[in-house]
Amino acid sequence: MNATISPRTRRAPGLRRVHRLDGVPEAASVARDIVTLDLxxxxxxxxxxxxxxxxxxxxxxxxxxxxLPGGFLTLYIEATAQTARIEVADAGPLPGARTRPRLTRPGADSEHGRGLALVAAYADDWGTHTHPDGNRTVWALWRAAA
Known part of the structure; x- marks a missing residue:
């Protein structure tokens, strides 16, 4: 796994961190640990x-x-004491794919298709951005009520 995690990471107002992670299933667990340490x-x-x-x-x-083998993604974390923003930038669509992140309504027995619904439910706001090179960033934001 290509990520450095230090328990001594200091949190500060205006936190901004960038983490490059290998594109492997274990990256989700590493991302949770990084978010805990950064926030x-x-x-x-x-x-x-x-x-x-x-x-x-x-x-x-x-x-x-x-x-894909050798693939990676970038996890961006920004936060203050009362806000947080998570972004994940990917390496673009799979060869031949023309899909983009979207909410779906999976069947009751489906094991997939609920990820962005969870994002929408647990974030104050979220969205996507497709870059000119085809790579995408999906972001989520939390902010204190005014």
């Missing part, structure tokens, strides 16, 4: 951010070129 255990959006980061990383590994 800190007392951050008000920690558990939602951990869940969403895990879902976004899993989607990138499963549905994009990030999951």
């Amino acid at each position: 800190g255990r007392r951050h008000p959006y920690l558990y939602n951010a951990r869940l969403v980061a895990s879902e976004l990383v899993t989607n990138a590994v499963t549905h994009t070129s990030s999951g």
Whole structure:
């Protein structure tokens, strides 16, 4: 796994971190650990951010070129004491694929298709951005009520 995690990571107002992760299934677990270390255990959006980061990383590994041998993704974390933003940038669509991230309605027995529904349910806001090179970023945001 291509990620460095240090328990001594300091959290500060205006936190901005960038982590490059290998495009392997274990990256979802690593992303949860990174979010915990970067936000800190007392951050008000920690558990939602951990869940969403895990879902976004899993989607990138499963549905994009990030999951191909040698693939990678980038996890961005921004936070203040009362806000958090998670972004996952992938390596673009699988060869021949023309899909983009979207909410679906899976069947009752389906084992897949609920990831973005969870993101929508657990984030205050979320969205996607397709870059000119075909790579995509999916983001989620939490902010304190005004």
